[in-house]
Amino acid sequence: MDTIFALATAHGKAGVAVVRVSGPRALDVGQGLTGKTLPPRGITYSSLKDECGSILDDALVLSFTGPDSFTGENIVEFQIHGSNAIISALLLELGKWDQLRLADPGEFTRRAMDNAKLDLTQVEGLADLIDAETEMQRKQAQRVLSGELGQLVDRWRTDLIRAASLIEVTIDFADEDVPVDVTPEVTELLSGVLSDLKKQIEGISISERIRDGFEVAIIGAPNVGKSTLLNTLSGRDAAITSAFAGTTRDVIEVRMDLAGLPVTLLDTAGLRETDDPVEGIGIQRARARADRADLRVFLAEKGEVLDVEAKPGDIKLLPKADLRNDAVDGISGISGQGVDKLVARIEAELKTRSASAGIATRVRHREAMIHAQGSLWSAIDVLGHGSDLYDIAAEDIRSAIRSLEILVGRIGVENLLDEIFSSFCLGK
Numbered sequence: 434m435d436t437i438f439a440l441a442t443a444h445g446k447a448g449v450a451v452v453r454v455s456g457p458r459a460l461d462v463g464q465g466l467t468g469k470t471l472p473p474r475g476i477t478y479s480s481l482k483d484e485c486g487s488i489l490d491d492a493l494v495l496s497f498t499g500p501d502s503f504t505g506e507n508i509v510e511f512q513i514h515g516s517n518a519i520i521s522a523l524l525l526e527l528g529k530w531d532q533l534r535l536a537d538p539g540e541f542t543r544r545a546m547d548n549a550k551l552d553l554t555q556v557e558g559l560a561d562l563i564d565a566e567t568e569m570q571r572k573q574a575q576r577v578l579s580g581e582l583g584q585l586v587d588r589w590r591t592d593l594i595r596a597a598s599l600i601e602v603t604i605d606f607a608d609e610d611v612p613v614d615v616t617p618e619v620t621e622l623l624s625g626v627l628s629d630l631k632k633q634i635e636g637i638s639i640s641e642r643i644r645d646g647f648e649v650a651i652i653g654a655p656n657v658g659k660s661t662l663l664n665t666l667s668g669r670d671a672a673i674t675s676a677f678a679g680t681t682r683d684v685i686e687v688r689m690d691l692a693g694l695p696v697t698l699l700d701t702a703g704l705r706e707t708d709d710p711v712e713g714i715g716i717q718r719a720r721a722r723a724d725r726a727d728l729r730v731f732l733a734e735k736g737e738v739l740d741v742e743a744k745p746g747d748i749k750l751l752p753k754a755d756l757r758n759d760a761v762d763g764i765s766g767i768s769g770q771g772v773d774k775l776v777a778r779i780e781a782e783l784k785t786r787s788a789s790a791g792i793a794t795r796v797r798h799r800e801a802m803i804h805a806q807g808s809l810w811s812a813i814d815v816l817g818h819g820s821d822l823y824d825i826a827a828e829d830i831r832s833a834i835r836s837l838e839i840l841v842g843r844i845g846v847e848n849l850l851d852e853i854f855s856s857f858c859l860g861k
Contacts, residue, residue, distance in 0.1 A: 434506075434544070436462070437536035438527045440520060441860030447515030452523055453860055454509045455502075455541055458532055463494055463509035466526070471496040471509065481511065483526050490519045504541055505548025539857030546842065552583040553842025557795060560857060561644055568693030569787065573643050573794065582792040585633075586837050589626045593809075593837075596622040597830040600823050616816055623809050623830070630806045636791025637799045642727060644794050646688070646695035647783055650723040652741050653732035655702075657752035661766035662732070663687060663700040666776070684715075684722050692780040694787065699726060728782060730775065732764070746782050748775065798840060805836035 436456030442449070454462050463471045466489075467479035474497055481489040493512040502508040513519055527533055542559060545551045551559070558577030565571040576582075599615040651659045667687040685700040701719030723729055723741045732752040733739055743749070754763030754770045764771035793802065812829035815822045838844045 436530075436533045437540055437544075438462075438524070438533060439536040439541070439860040440524065441510070441541075442515070445515075446517060450513050450515040450520050451860075452511045452513065452520070452527070453541065454511075454527065454533075455504045455506050455536075455544065456533075457507065458530065459507040459509045460496060460498070462527065462530055462533065463496055463511075465530075466511075467494055473498040474501065481513070481523065481526075483522070484529065489522050489526065490514055500548065500550075503550065504544040505550045506544060536860070538855050539861060542857055542861055552580070554582045554586075554793075554798070554840065555580055556842070558582075559861075561794065563857075563861065567690045567695045569643050570693075570695060572693075573640065573790065576792055577794060582798075583841050585629070585792060586841050589629065589805075590834055590837050592622045592626055593830050593834050597827050597834070600827045600830070603820060604823050604827065619826075620813060620816060623813055626833075627806060627809050627813075630802050630809075633791040633793050634799060634802050634806065636789050637793050637795075637802075639786055639790040640792070640794040641796070643694065643787060643790055646697050647728065648697050648699060648722070648726040649728045649730060649779060650699040650701055650719075650726035651730045651732065652701060652719070652723050652739060653752060654737070654739070657732045658764075658766050659732060660685070660700050662764065662772070663698055663766075665766040665769065665772055666698055684718055691776065692784055694780070694783050696779070696783070699723075727786075728779065730779075746786075748778055748782075750775065801836045801840035805833040805840075808833035808836065 434456055436454060436458040438452065438454040441451040441453040460471055463477075466481045467477060468482065469477055469479055471477055471494065475495075477494040477496070478491070479494055480491050481494075483489055490513045495508075495510040495512070497503075497508040499506040499508070511523065513523060524535075528535070542551070542556055546553065546556055555578050558574050558579075561574035562571065562578055565574050596619045599619050603615055651662060653659050663685065667689065684702075687698045687700075689696045689698060699722055701723060702715035720741055729741065729743065729747045731739065731741075731743065731747065731749045733749065734751065749762070750771065751757065751763035753765055753767075755765040755768035757763060762771075764775055766772070793799065808829045812826045812833070815826040815829060835844065
């Protein structure tokens, strides 16, 4: 394979920048630029010189001999001063070496996968970790990157291979008396995997919300203080406020970090009947987004009916608490009354929901597990019809195994790889 190189840190001026080189010629490059023999695994402090002997910079040079490296290949990393001029000079010098080229997006990580250092779920976990903005996103991504999902899939796969082998032994000796009925053990193995799959499938929707963010919609009639509340929660003038009803025409979104969870607050148009076609569009959008939101905060008087269905966990509060005397359950974005309690209630509700999150985090994971689940239910059904249909049950189990192998990227994912790795930066 070619030896590849790229800047592994963000572009722009910084105290330190890291340039990574991976492939067969990595150690040759390191030794050529430093004039020193690099250790198989260690740190060298040295001046880096170009082909004319001029000093490019003084650097820490980290060397890793494959397969004990991130990519599984020889790797050299240059820790240099983060000047744009120094970075450009070093990259230009590396480009002059034979059999060296600039890495494609995500190519270091792709080589790690090709060399069995990471499975596909770990690659996705790494991408999520790089994109993580909140503490819960970081923790979730770290679990996937650590290989927890891949280990779970390996356990399922081991149980299914055992089940398939028991059935196939029975098929091989179909004309002889088999002393042991394998159906109970096979059924127990399949049921155990099905139970785990059910739990993970149910938890994926919450895992996706942790990764992509929860949506909390503020709902109410015009002029009840929705936009003022949004501005108070966000700490800035995100939405226009005025004394005139119908000021908010579109959905205003503000991204926040609540208790380590990514949350998007939605300020929606006031719900009412209107002859204004533009305001009507805003109201339609408000109802649609409120219905899709994970949680709704209703600002309404007692007994007031709004044309949005309340769901379990939704929060109902009295608006404009600063103007009333009966505002035990009230809130005011102007005075701040009840705002801290509202934040605490939103955090508590979303944290409770997050507790049911599984390890799997993506739609692709769900589809693979649902397919495996269907195959295993079919296998159990066929087993109940006797040994004459064992060959069909065995094929159902093999189908489930293939679905799990697709999940971790062992087979049938070539069409996904370009899309997945294109989201990575050049140095990763």
